[in-house]
Amino acid sequence: xxxxxxxxxxxxxxxxxxxxxxxxxxxxxxxxxxxxxxxxxxxxxxxxxxxxxxxxxxxxxxxxxxxxxxxxxxxxxxxxxxxxxxxxxxxxxxxxxxxxxxxxxxxxxxxxxxxxxxxxxxxxxxxxxxxxxxxxxxxxxxxxxxxxxxxxxxxxxxxxxxxxxxxxxxxxxxxxxxxxxxxxxxxxxxxxxxxxxxxxxxxxxxxxxxxxxxxxxxxxxxxxxxxxxxxxxxxxxxxxxxxxxxxxxxxxxxxxxxxxxxxxxxxxxxxxxxxxxxxxxxxxxxxxxxxxxxxxxxxxxxxxxxxxxxxxxxxxxxxxxxxxxxxxxxxxxxxxxxxxxxxxxxxxxxxxxxxxxxxxxxxxxxxxxxxxxxxxxxxxxxxxxxxxxxxxxxxxxxxxxxxxxxxxxxxxxxxxxxxxxxxxxxxxxxxxxxxxxxxxxxx
Numbered sequence: 347x348x349x350x351x352x353x354x355x356x357x358x359x360x361x362x363x364x365x366x367x368x369x370x371x372x373x374x375x376x377x378x379x380x381x382x383x384x385x386x387x388x389x390x391x392x393x394x395x396x397x398x399x400x401x402x403x404x405x406x407x408x409x410x411x412x413x414x415x416x417x418x419x420x421x422x423x424x425x426x427x428x429x430x431x432x433x434x435x436x437x438x439x440x441x442x443x444x445x446x447x448x449x450x451x452x453x454x455x456x457x458x459x460x461x462x463x464x465x466x467x468x469x470x471x472x473x474x475x476x477x478x479x480x481x482x483x484x485x486x487x488x489x490x491x492x493x494x495x496x497x498x499x500x501x502x503x504x505x506x507x508x509x510x511x512x513x514x515x516x517x518x519x520x521x522x523x524x525x526x527x528x529x530x531x532x533x534x535x536x537x538x539x540x541x542x543x544x545x546x547x548x549x550x551x552x553x554x555x556x557x558x559x560x561x562x563x564x565x566x567x568x569x570x571x572x573x574x575x576x577x578x579x580x581x582x583x584x585x586x587x588x589x590x591x592x593x594x595x596x597x598x599x600x601x602x603x604x605x606x607x608x609x610x611x612x613x614x615x616x617x618x619x620x621x622x623x624x625x626x627x628x629x630x631x632x633x634x635x636x637x638x639x640x641x642x643x644x645x646x647x648x649x650x651x652x653x654x655x656x657x658x659x660x661x662x663x664x665x666x667x668x669x670x671x672x673x674x675x676x677x678x679x680x681x682x683x684x685x686x687x688x689x690x691x692x693x694x695x696x697x698x699x700x701x702x703x704x705x706x707x708x709x710x711x712x713x714x715x716x717x718x719x720x721x722x723x724x725x726x727x728x729x730x731x732x733x734x735x736x737x738x739x740x741x742x743x744x745x746x747x748x749x750x751x752x753x754x755x756x757x758x759x760x761x762x763x764x765x766x767x768x769x770x771x772x773x774x775x776x777x778x779x780x781x782x783x784x785x786x787x788x789x
Contacts, residue, residue, distance in 0.1 A: 348389035349719045360725040363767035391423025391726030393706040393717050396649035402448035403433025408654045414454040416744035418772040420678025421728035421761040423455045429462030430494035437462040439473040453783030465495040468504040478787030480711045481515040486558045487523050506569040515572040520558035543614040546667035550626045556583035566596045575600040577651050579625035581635035589644045599646045604680040617665025620751045624672045647705035652677035657749045675750040682757035729763035
Protein backbone atom coordinates (compact mmCIF):
# COMPACT_ATOMS: atom_id res chain seq x y z
CA UNK A 347 0.00 0.00 0.00
CA UNK A 348 1.29 3.47 -0.91
CA UNK A 349 0.53 5.62 2.14
CA UNK A 350 1.81 9.08 3.16
CA UNK A 351 4.52 7.18 5.07
CA UNK A 352 5.62 5.24 1.99
CA UNK A 353 4.94 1.78 0.55
CA UNK A 354 4.25 -0.72 3.31
CA UNK A 355 2.00 -3.71 3.97
CA UNK A 356 -1.17 -2.41 5.64
CA UNK A 357 -4.87 -3.03 5.96
CA UNK A 358 -7.11 -0.21 4.81
CA UNK A 359 -10.55 -0.30 6.38
CA UNK A 360 -13.25 1.32 4.29
CA UNK A 361 -16.60 2.22 5.78
CA UNK A 362 -19.11 3.65 3.36
CA UNK A 363 -17.36 6.20 1.15
CA UNK A 364 -14.38 6.92 3.38
CA UNK A 365 -11.25 5.33 4.72
CA UNK A 366 -12.02 4.59 8.37
CA UNK A 367 -8.51 3.54 9.36
CA UNK A 368 -5.13 2.37 8.09
CA UNK A 369 -3.95 -0.55 10.22
CA UNK A 370 -1.12 -2.99 10.45
CA UNK A 371 -1.14 -5.73 7.83
CA UNK A 372 -3.19 -8.61 9.18
CA UNK A 373 -5.26 -6.42 11.48
CA UNK A 374 -8.48 -7.16 9.62
CA UNK A 375 -11.85 -6.56 11.31
CA UNK A 376 -13.49 -9.99 11.79
CA UNK A 377 -16.66 -9.09 9.87
CA UNK A 378 -14.91 -7.36 6.94
CA UNK A 379 -15.12 -8.38 3.31
CA UNK A 380 -11.45 -8.79 2.40
CA UNK A 381 -9.74 -7.84 -0.86
CA UNK A 382 -6.12 -9.00 -0.83
CA UNK A 383 -4.00 -7.66 -3.70
CA UNK A 384 -0.80 -9.52 -2.94
CA UNK A 385 2.24 -7.82 -4.46
CA UNK A 386 0.27 -5.22 -6.44
CA UNK A 387 0.50 -1.62 -5.26
CA UNK A 388 -2.61 0.03 -3.89
CA UNK A 389 -2.21 3.77 -4.24
CA UNK A 390 -4.40 6.85 -3.84
CA UNK A 391 -6.65 7.86 -6.70
CA UNK A 392 -4.90 10.44 -8.85
CA UNK A 393 -6.07 14.05 -9.13
CA UNK A 394 -5.77 15.79 -12.50
CA UNK A 395 -6.33 19.53 -12.14
CA UNK A 396 -5.81 20.40 -15.82
CA UNK A 397 -8.41 18.80 -18.07
CA UNK A 398 -10.54 20.22 -20.89
CA UNK A 399 -13.83 18.31 -20.83
CA UNK A 400 -15.47 20.76 -23.29
CA UNK A 401 -18.99 20.06 -22.03
CA UNK A 402 -21.54 21.63 -22.53
CA UNK A 403 -21.44 22.98 -26.04
CA UNK A 404 -18.54 21.02 -27.50
CA UNK A 405 -19.25 17.48 -26.34
CA UNK A 406 -18.30 16.36 -29.87
CA UNK A 407 -14.74 17.32 -28.81
CA UNK A 408 -14.92 15.25 -25.61
CA UNK A 409 -17.73 15.25 -23.00
CA UNK A 410 -18.19 14.27 -19.37
CA UNK A 411 -18.88 10.59 -20.01
CA UNK A 412 -15.86 9.80 -22.17
CA UNK A 413 -13.49 12.06 -20.22
CA UNK A 414 -14.37 10.51 -16.88
CA UNK A 415 -14.18 6.99 -18.28
CA UNK A 416 -10.69 7.71 -19.58
CA UNK A 417 -9.79 9.06 -16.16
CA UNK A 418 -11.09 6.01 -14.30
CA UNK A 419 -9.24 3.63 -16.62
CA UNK A 420 -6.01 5.49 -15.83
CA UNK A 421 -6.41 5.61 -12.04
CA UNK A 422 -7.60 9.23 -11.93
CA UNK A 423 -10.52 9.63 -9.52
CA UNK A 424 -10.80 13.44 -9.51
CA UNK A 425 -10.78 15.86 -12.44
CA UNK A 426 -10.85 19.66 -12.41
CA UNK A 427 -12.23 21.06 -15.65
CA UNK A 428 -10.84 24.12 -17.38
CA UNK A 429 -13.31 26.97 -18.03
CA UNK A 430 -12.80 27.37 -21.78
CA UNK A 431 -13.72 25.20 -24.77
CA UNK A 432 -17.23 24.71 -23.38
CA UNK A 433 -20.19 26.82 -24.46
CA UNK A 434 -20.85 28.91 -22.48
CA UNK A 435 -17.38 29.41 -21.04
CA UNK A 436 -17.36 29.10 -17.23
CA UNK A 437 -16.99 32.81 -16.58
CA UNK A 438 -20.07 33.41 -14.43
CA UNK A 439 -22.34 31.47 -12.08
CA UNK A 440 -24.96 30.87 -14.77
CA UNK A 441 -22.41 29.14 -16.99
CA UNK A 442 -21.30 26.97 -14.07
CA UNK A 443 -24.89 25.88 -13.58
CA UNK A 444 -25.08 24.90 -17.25
CA UNK A 445 -21.99 22.74 -16.74
CA UNK A 446 -23.61 21.05 -13.75
CA UNK A 447 -26.65 20.20 -15.83
CA UNK A 448 -24.43 18.76 -18.58
CA UNK A 449 -22.54 16.59 -16.08
CA UNK A 450 -25.57 15.18 -14.29
CA UNK A 451 -25.57 11.38 -14.35
CA UNK A 452 -22.60 11.12 -16.74
CA UNK A 453 -19.47 11.21 -14.57
CA UNK A 454 -17.53 8.07 -13.66
CA UNK A 455 -15.19 9.98 -11.32
CA UNK A 456 -15.56 13.06 -9.13
CA UNK A 457 -15.05 16.47 -10.65
CA UNK A 458 -14.85 20.20 -10.01
CA UNK A 459 -14.70 23.22 -12.31
CA UNK A 460 -12.28 26.13 -12.34
CA UNK A 461 -13.87 29.50 -12.91
CA UNK A 462 -12.58 31.71 -15.69
CA UNK A 463 -10.94 35.13 -15.52
CA UNK A 464 -11.37 37.01 -18.80
CA UNK A 465 -11.29 40.62 -19.84
CA UNK A 466 -14.22 42.43 -18.22
CA UNK A 467 -15.63 39.74 -15.92
CA UNK A 468 -14.09 40.78 -12.56
CA UNK A 469 -17.55 41.53 -11.15
CA UNK A 470 -18.66 37.95 -11.90
CA UNK A 471 -15.92 36.38 -9.80
CA UNK A 472 -17.67 36.72 -6.40
CA UNK A 473 -20.67 34.84 -7.79
CA UNK A 474 -18.45 31.99 -8.92
CA UNK A 475 -16.74 31.94 -5.53
CA UNK A 476 -20.13 31.69 -3.81
CA UNK A 477 -21.08 28.90 -6.23
CA UNK A 478 -18.11 26.84 -5.02
CA UNK A 479 -15.35 26.91 -7.63
CA UNK A 480 -11.93 26.00 -6.16
CA UNK A 481 -10.07 28.72 -8.06
CA UNK A 482 -9.76 30.50 -11.38
CA UNK A 483 -7.93 30.20 -14.70
CA UNK A 484 -6.75 32.94 -17.07
CA UNK A 485 -4.80 33.26 -20.31
CA UNK A 486 -2.15 35.91 -20.88
CA UNK A 487 -2.26 35.28 -24.63
CA UNK A 488 -5.04 34.37 -27.05
CA UNK A 489 -6.61 31.17 -25.76
CA UNK A 490 -7.73 29.84 -29.14
CA UNK A 491 -11.33 30.43 -28.05
CA UNK A 492 -12.72 33.85 -28.91
CA UNK A 493 -15.21 33.73 -26.04
CA UNK A 494 -12.41 33.32 -23.49
CA UNK A 495 -10.54 36.60 -23.81
CA UNK A 496 -6.92 36.88 -22.71
CA UNK A 497 -6.03 39.31 -19.90
CA UNK A 498 -3.35 41.95 -19.44
CA UNK A 499 -1.81 43.32 -16.24
CA UNK A 500 -4.73 45.66 -15.56
CA UNK A 501 -7.24 42.80 -15.91
CA UNK A 502 -5.13 40.65 -13.60
CA UNK A 503 -5.10 43.39 -10.97
CA UNK A 504 -8.88 43.69 -11.09
CA UNK A 505 -9.22 39.93 -10.67
CA UNK A 506 -6.68 39.67 -7.86
CA UNK A 507 -8.50 42.39 -5.93
CA UNK A 508 -11.55 40.11 -5.93
CA UNK A 509 -9.54 37.00 -5.00
CA UNK A 510 -7.40 38.64 -2.32
CA UNK A 511 -8.16 37.08 1.05
CA UNK A 512 -10.16 34.15 -0.31
CA UNK A 513 -7.17 31.77 -0.46
CA UNK A 514 -8.32 30.62 -3.90
CA UNK A 515 -5.57 30.29 -6.52
CA UNK A 516 -5.38 32.03 -9.87
CA UNK A 517 -4.08 29.61 -12.50
CA UNK A 518 -2.32 31.28 -15.41
CA UNK A 519 -1.41 30.22 -18.92
CA UNK A 520 1.91 32.02 -18.70
CA UNK A 521 2.87 33.13 -22.19
CA UNK A 522 2.76 36.70 -23.48
CA UNK A 523 2.28 37.60 -27.11
CA UNK A 524 5.12 39.97 -27.98
CA UNK A 525 8.02 37.45 -28.13
CA UNK A 526 5.79 35.02 -30.07
CA UNK A 527 4.69 37.70 -32.53
CA UNK A 528 8.29 38.79 -33.05
CA UNK A 529 9.50 35.22 -33.58
CA UNK A 530 6.66 34.36 -35.96
CA UNK A 531 7.37 37.38 -38.18
CA UNK A 532 10.84 35.97 -38.84
CA UNK A 533 9.53 32.62 -40.07
CA UNK A 534 8.37 31.55 -43.51
CA UNK A 535 4.87 32.95 -43.94
CA UNK A 536 3.38 29.79 -45.44
CA UNK A 537 4.13 26.58 -47.29
CA UNK A 538 5.99 23.45 -46.31
CA UNK A 539 7.96 25.27 -43.62
CA UNK A 540 4.99 24.93 -41.29
CA UNK A 541 5.03 21.15 -41.69
CA UNK A 542 8.29 21.14 -39.78
CA UNK A 543 7.97 20.86 -36.04
CA UNK A 544 11.11 22.99 -35.73
CA UNK A 545 9.21 25.89 -37.30
CA UNK A 546 6.42 25.68 -34.77
CA UNK A 547 8.91 25.39 -31.92
CA UNK A 548 10.74 28.50 -33.12
CA UNK A 549 7.46 30.40 -33.12
CA UNK A 550 6.96 29.92 -29.34
CA UNK A 551 10.23 31.06 -27.72
CA UNK A 552 10.97 30.48 -24.06
CA UNK A 553 11.00 34.23 -23.50
CA UNK A 554 7.20 34.25 -23.86
CA UNK A 555 7.02 32.13 -20.71
CA UNK A 556 9.70 33.90 -18.70
CA UNK A 557 8.25 37.37 -19.43
CA UNK A 558 4.79 36.23 -18.34
CA UNK A 559 6.11 34.59 -15.19
CA UNK A 560 8.12 37.67 -14.21
CA UNK A 561 4.92 39.72 -14.39
CA UNK A 562 2.99 37.18 -12.32
CA UNK A 563 5.68 37.02 -9.64
CA UNK A 564 5.45 40.78 -9.27
CA UNK A 565 1.69 40.46 -8.73
CA UNK A 566 2.18 37.69 -6.16
CA UNK A 567 4.55 39.93 -4.25
CA UNK A 568 1.99 42.73 -4.30
CA UNK A 569 -1.28 40.89 -3.63
CA UNK A 570 0.00 37.88 -1.63
CA UNK A 571 -2.66 35.83 -3.42
CA UNK A 572 -1.78 32.30 -4.58
CA UNK A 573 -0.89 32.01 -8.26
CA UNK A 574 -0.31 28.72 -10.05
CA UNK A 575 1.62 28.39 -13.31
CA UNK A 576 0.05 25.78 -15.55
CA UNK A 577 1.94 23.60 -18.05
CA UNK A 578 5.48 24.95 -17.61
CA UNK A 579 7.46 23.85 -20.66
CA UNK A 580 10.55 26.06 -20.28
CA UNK A 581 13.43 24.95 -18.10
CA UNK A 582 15.33 28.17 -18.79
CA UNK A 583 14.83 31.63 -17.31
CA UNK A 584 11.20 30.87 -16.40
CA UNK A 585 12.22 28.03 -14.10
CA UNK A 586 14.98 30.12 -12.52
CA UNK A 587 12.47 32.88 -11.74
CA UNK A 588 10.10 30.40 -10.14
CA UNK A 589 12.82 28.85 -8.00
CA UNK A 590 13.83 32.30 -6.79
CA UNK A 591 10.21 33.11 -5.92
CA UNK A 592 9.90 29.84 -4.03
CA UNK A 593 13.01 30.61 -1.96
CA UNK A 594 11.36 33.92 -1.00
CA UNK A 595 8.34 32.01 0.31
CA UNK A 596 5.93 33.54 -2.20
CA UNK A 597 2.61 31.68 -2.67
CA UNK A 598 3.33 30.51 -6.21
CA UNK A 599 3.17 26.92 -7.43
CA UNK A 600 3.90 25.32 -10.78
CA UNK A 601 3.00 22.24 -12.77
CA UNK A 602 4.49 20.61 -15.80
CA UNK A 603 2.72 18.10 -18.02
CA UNK A 604 3.24 14.48 -18.92
CA UNK A 605 4.02 15.28 -22.56
CA UNK A 606 6.92 17.56 -21.62
CA UNK A 607 8.43 14.65 -19.67
CA UNK A 608 7.76 11.88 -22.19
CA UNK A 609 8.66 13.57 -25.49
CA UNK A 610 11.30 15.88 -26.93
CA UNK A 611 11.31 18.09 -30.01
CA UNK A 612 13.98 16.05 -31.78
CA UNK A 613 11.67 13.01 -31.79
CA UNK A 614 8.62 14.71 -33.35
CA UNK A 615 8.20 13.95 -37.07
CA UNK A 616 7.33 16.67 -39.51
CA UNK A 617 3.57 16.92 -40.00
CA UNK A 618 2.80 15.08 -36.73
CA UNK A 619 0.32 17.69 -35.51
CA UNK A 620 -0.98 15.42 -32.75
CA UNK A 621 2.09 16.69 -30.84
CA UNK A 622 1.08 20.36 -31.12
CA UNK A 623 0.43 22.12 -27.82
CA UNK A 624 1.16 25.50 -26.30
CA UNK A 625 3.66 26.08 -24.85
CA UNK A 626 5.42 23.59 -27.13
CA UNK A 627 7.34 20.43 -26.37
CA UNK A 628 10.96 21.59 -26.32
CA UNK A 629 14.29 19.86 -26.88
CA UNK A 630 15.81 16.91 -25.05
CA UNK A 631 18.11 19.04 -22.90
CA UNK A 632 15.14 21.10 -21.74
CA UNK A 633 13.23 17.89 -20.98
CA UNK A 634 16.09 16.64 -18.83
CA UNK A 635 16.16 19.88 -16.86
CA UNK A 636 12.40 19.67 -16.25
CA UNK A 637 12.85 16.15 -14.90
CA UNK A 638 15.67 17.32 -12.63
CA UNK A 639 13.53 20.23 -11.43
CA UNK A 640 10.74 17.84 -10.46
CA UNK A 641 13.15 15.63 -8.59
CA UNK A 642 14.59 18.50 -6.55
CA UNK A 643 11.15 19.95 -5.78
CA UNK A 644 11.27 23.04 -8.01
CA UNK A 645 8.12 21.84 -9.85
CA UNK A 646 5.19 20.87 -7.66
CA UNK A 647 3.08 18.54 -9.76
CA UNK A 648 2.32 16.78 -13.04
CA UNK A 649 -0.96 17.17 -14.94
CA UNK A 650 -2.12 16.11 -18.39
CA UNK A 651 -3.59 19.28 -19.95
CA UNK A 652 -5.83 16.87 -21.84
CA UNK A 653 -7.09 19.17 -24.61
CA UNK A 654 -8.85 17.12 -27.30
CA UNK A 655 -10.62 18.14 -30.48
CA UNK A 656 -12.24 16.39 -33.46
CA UNK A 657 -9.48 14.79 -35.58
CA UNK A 658 -10.15 17.08 -38.53
CA UNK A 659 -9.08 20.06 -36.44
CA UNK A 660 -5.62 18.54 -36.12
CA UNK A 661 -5.17 18.93 -39.89
CA UNK A 662 -3.23 15.67 -39.91
CA UNK A 663 -3.53 15.22 -43.69
CA UNK A 664 -2.02 18.62 -44.40
CA UNK A 665 0.36 18.47 -41.44
CA UNK A 666 0.51 22.24 -40.97
CA UNK A 667 1.39 23.16 -37.39
CA UNK A 668 0.18 26.72 -37.89
CA UNK A 669 -3.33 25.52 -38.81
CA UNK A 670 -3.78 22.62 -36.37
CA UNK A 671 -5.58 22.89 -33.05
CA UNK A 672 -3.11 22.98 -30.18
CA UNK A 673 -3.78 20.35 -27.56
CA UNK A 674 -2.67 16.85 -26.65
CA UNK A 675 -5.06 14.00 -25.88
CA UNK A 676 -3.70 12.07 -22.93
CA UNK A 677 -6.28 11.53 -20.20
CA UNK A 678 -5.75 8.20 -18.46
CA UNK A 679 -2.29 7.63 -19.94
CA UNK A 680 -0.10 9.80 -17.72
CA UNK A 681 0.53 7.33 -14.90
CA UNK A 682 2.00 4.47 -17.00
CA UNK A 683 3.76 6.80 -19.46
CA UNK A 684 5.44 8.95 -16.82
CA UNK A 685 6.14 5.98 -14.53
CA UNK A 686 8.11 4.38 -17.39
CA UNK A 687 10.32 7.49 -17.50
CA UNK A 688 10.65 7.88 -13.76
CA UNK A 689 11.31 4.24 -13.00
CA UNK A 690 14.19 4.39 -15.44
CA UNK A 691 15.60 7.31 -13.43
CA UNK A 692 15.28 5.49 -10.10
CA UNK A 693 12.36 7.64 -8.90
CA UNK A 694 9.94 5.90 -6.53
CA UNK A 695 6.15 5.63 -6.62
CA UNK A 696 5.89 7.79 -3.50
CA UNK A 697 7.13 10.72 -5.59
CA UNK A 698 4.65 9.88 -8.34
CA UNK A 699 1.80 9.98 -5.83
CA UNK A 700 3.00 13.35 -4.54
CA UNK A 701 3.19 14.85 -8.04
CA UNK A 702 -0.02 13.32 -9.37
CA UNK A 703 -2.28 13.00 -6.32
CA UNK A 704 -1.50 14.92 -3.14
CA UNK A 705 -0.05 18.11 -4.66
CA UNK A 706 -2.86 18.66 -7.18
CA UNK A 707 -5.42 17.83 -4.47
CA UNK A 708 -3.90 20.62 -2.38
CA UNK A 709 -4.10 23.06 -5.30
CA UNK A 710 -7.81 22.32 -5.73
CA UNK A 711 -8.57 22.71 -2.02
CA UNK A 712 -9.10 18.95 -1.58
CA UNK A 713 -6.26 18.11 0.78
CA UNK A 714 -7.42 15.63 3.39
CA UNK A 715 -10.24 14.37 1.19
CA UNK A 716 -8.49 13.38 -2.04
CA UNK A 717 -5.02 12.27 -3.05
CA UNK A 718 -3.93 10.21 -0.03
CA UNK A 719 -4.54 6.86 1.62
CA UNK A 720 -5.32 8.14 5.10
CA UNK A 721 -8.08 7.93 7.67
CA UNK A 722 -10.88 10.36 6.89
CA UNK A 723 -10.07 10.62 3.18
CA UNK A 724 -12.42 9.45 0.47
CA UNK A 725 -11.85 5.79 -0.34
CA UNK A 726 -10.42 6.53 -3.79
CA UNK A 727 -8.00 3.69 -4.43
CA UNK A 728 -6.08 2.40 -7.43
CA UNK A 729 -4.73 -1.13 -7.74
CA UNK A 730 -1.58 -0.73 -9.81
CA UNK A 731 0.62 -3.41 -11.31
CA UNK A 732 3.75 -1.28 -11.21
CA UNK A 733 5.98 -3.81 -13.03
CA UNK A 734 3.82 -4.46 -16.11
CA UNK A 735 5.56 -3.48 -19.37
CA UNK A 736 3.40 -2.69 -22.40
CA UNK A 737 2.98 -0.43 -25.42
CA UNK A 738 0.09 2.01 -25.68
CA UNK A 739 -2.21 1.30 -28.63
CA UNK A 740 -5.33 2.94 -30.02
CA UNK A 741 -7.47 0.42 -28.14
CA UNK A 742 -6.09 1.78 -24.86
CA UNK A 743 -7.46 5.29 -25.56
CA UNK A 744 -10.71 5.74 -23.66
CA UNK A 745 -11.37 9.37 -24.55
CA UNK A 746 -13.68 10.28 -27.44
CA UNK A 747 -11.24 10.59 -30.36
CA UNK A 748 -8.44 8.06 -30.77
CA UNK A 749 -5.73 10.42 -31.92
CA UNK A 750 -2.83 10.85 -29.54
CA UNK A 751 0.97 11.09 -29.65
CA UNK A 752 1.06 8.41 -26.94
CA UNK A 753 0.08 5.65 -29.38
CA UNK A 754 3.18 3.45 -29.72
CA UNK A 755 4.79 4.76 -26.53
CA UNK A 756 6.39 2.24 -24.16
CA UNK A 757 4.64 2.27 -20.78
CA UNK A 758 5.22 0.73 -17.37
CA UNK A 759 2.47 -0.18 -14.93
CA UNK A 760 -1.16 -1.15 -15.50
CA UNK A 761 -4.21 0.04 -13.58
CA UNK A 762 -6.04 -3.14 -12.60
CA UNK A 763 -8.82 -1.59 -10.51
CA UNK A 764 -10.10 1.88 -9.66
CA UNK A 765 -12.30 2.52 -6.63
CA UNK A 766 -14.27 5.74 -6.19
CA UNK A 767 -15.47 6.54 -2.68
CA UNK A 768 -15.52 2.88 -1.72
CA UNK A 769 -17.09 1.43 -4.86
CA UNK A 770 -15.42 -0.30 -7.77
CA UNK A 771 -15.77 1.69 -11.01
CA UNK A 772 -13.12 0.02 -13.22
CA UNK A 773 -11.77 -3.52 -13.17
CA UNK A 774 -10.08 -5.84 -15.66
CA UNK A 775 -10.37 -3.26 -18.46
CA UNK A 776 -14.13 -2.89 -17.94
CA UNK A 777 -16.27 -0.23 -16.27
CA UNK A 778 -18.36 -1.36 -13.34
CA UNK A 779 -21.86 -0.30 -12.41
CA UNK A 780 -23.02 3.12 -13.55
CA UNK A 781 -21.65 6.67 -13.36
CA UNK A 782 -21.51 7.77 -9.73
CA UNK A 783 -19.16 10.74 -9.77
CA UNK A 784 -20.16 13.93 -7.96
CA UNK A 785 -19.18 17.56 -8.18
CA UNK A 786 -16.78 18.68 -5.45
CA UNK A 787 -17.92 22.12 -4.35
CA UNK A 788 -15.46 24.35 -2.51
CA UNK A 789 -16.42 25.93 0.79
